Amino acid sequence: MSLVNTFLAYLQFEKRASEHTVISYRNDLEQFLSYFQQAFPDMEWKKVDAVTIRTWLITLMEKKISSRSINRKLSALKSFYKYHIKMGVFETNPVLQVHTPKLRQRLPQFVEEKDMDKLFSADLFAEDFEGWRDRTVLEFFYATGIRLSELRMLTFLDVDLHNNQVKVLGKRNKERIIPFGHAFQYVFTKYVEVYIENFGTPIQNKFVFVNVKGKQLAPKNIYDIVRKYLDMITTIEKRSPHVIRHTFATHLLNRGAELNTIKELLGHSSLAATQIYTHNSIEKLKSIYQQAHPRA
Numbered sequence: 001m002s003l004v005n006t007f008l009a010y011l012q013f014e015k016r017a018s019e020h021t022v023i024s025y026r027n028d029l030e031q032f033l034s035y036f037q038q039a040f041p042d043m044e045w046k047k048v049d050a051v052t053i054r055t056w057l058i059t060l061m062e063k064k065i066s067s068r069s070i071n072r073k074l075s076a077l078k079s080f081y082k083y084h085i086k087m088g089v090f091e092t093n094p095v096l097q098v099h100t101p102k103l104r105q106r107l108p109q110f111v112e113e114k115d116m117d118k119l120f121s122a123d124l125f126a127e128d129f130e131g132w133r134d135r136t137v138l139e140f141f142y143a144t145g146i147r148l149s150e151l152r153m154l155t156f157l158d159v160d161l162h163n164n165q166v167k168v169l170g171k172r173n174k175e176r177i178i179p180f181g182h183a184f185q186y187v188f189t190k191y192v193e194v195y196i197e198n199f200g201t202p203i204q205n206k207f208v209f210v211n212v213k214g215k216q217l218a219p220k221n222i223y224d225i226v227r228k229y230l231d232m233i234t235t236i237e238k239r240s241p242h243v244i245r246h247t248f249a250t251h252l253l254n255r256g257a258e259l260n261t262i263k264e265l266l267g268h269s270s271l272a273a274t275q276i277y278t279h280n281s282i283e284k285l286k287s288i289y290q291q292a293h294p295r296a
Contacts, residue, residue, distance in 0.1 A: 003045055003089065004029045007080050016173050018149050020219075028076040032056060046090065050097035053077070057098070067101035074100055108246040108276060113254075115233045116142060116247065120183075124232055129198050130212065134225045136191040137209060141226070141241055143184040144168070145248030145266055148222055148241040156192075157204035161185055170267040178265055249277045 008026055011017040017025075035056050036043055043052070053074075060070050074095055081093040111119075119138065125131040140151060150168045158167045165179045195202055199214050207216040222241060230239035249262050263274040 025076045028073040050094045053098050071100050109236050109238045110247040110250040111234050119233045129194050132191045132194045139184050139187045141244040143180040144178045145245050154208045155205050156202045
């Protein structure tokens with residue numbers, strides 16, 4: 001097994017990394033491997049040094065690859081070396097000698113409250129199975145702020161309508177309980193009724209969100225659902241499941257929720273990851289100030 005495949009197997013089976021993460025790491029590592037094999041045909045992994053990596057970065061910059069993407073590729077390479085140092089394959093990590101490109105602070109995009117109200121109050125959803133499923137997917141994202149990967153893996157056993165809460169298995173197999181309101185409880189109950197009409201009584205360990213054939217929704221299916229309906233109510237550049245996650249967090253913060261509470265709901269491992277949402281609230285305050293203050 002190649003060094004790349006050994007590392008990916010470690011990520012998948014020991015670290016329990018998501019499928020998306022494993023694919024991203026594979027693409028980044030294979031891209032670097034392809035580069036240095038072409039640029040330095042006689043070179044082996046053990047001979048790769050900081051200069052090799054820097055020349056790779058230069059080629060990426062020349063291709064107009066963003067700083068964010070380059071940093072992600074370096075992170076994958078750094079983790080690759082860290083693992084193989086632990087295994088005794090390498091002695092040093094050359095990535096540590098490479099300076100990462102500076103990132104421009106980018107605020108997370110979100111949908112305005114009035115637009116989310118429009119989404120769920122307008123007659124946008126059909127009264128058939130797909131219509132109720134699509135609405136429930138969107139309501140689930142907005143009511144709980146969960147990730148796409150978490151939503152895909154939900155089973156009927158995870159959703160507790162009696163206590164209005166859902167059990168979510170997040171990154172690194174970390175479980176968390178997220179409450180939801182009566183509005184979502186109503187929508188989910190209607191979805192279950194339509195589900196029963198099409199597929200019979202749901203088995204507890206069956207996936208909640210399925211296609212018309214009863215098969216688990218693929219990530220692309222969920223992306224398409226979200227984009228289809230967000231296209232109808234907003235003009236923001238990004239219209240993805242993660243944007244609704246940002247929307248969930250931003251709206252909670254704007255209405256007075258504590259940052260630490262939002263951190264727990266989102267399943268962030270540190271408060272630093274959640275603090276970016278404070279920037280959106282500050283921007284909103286600035287906007288209100290500019291409109292309201294006589295000398296703004």
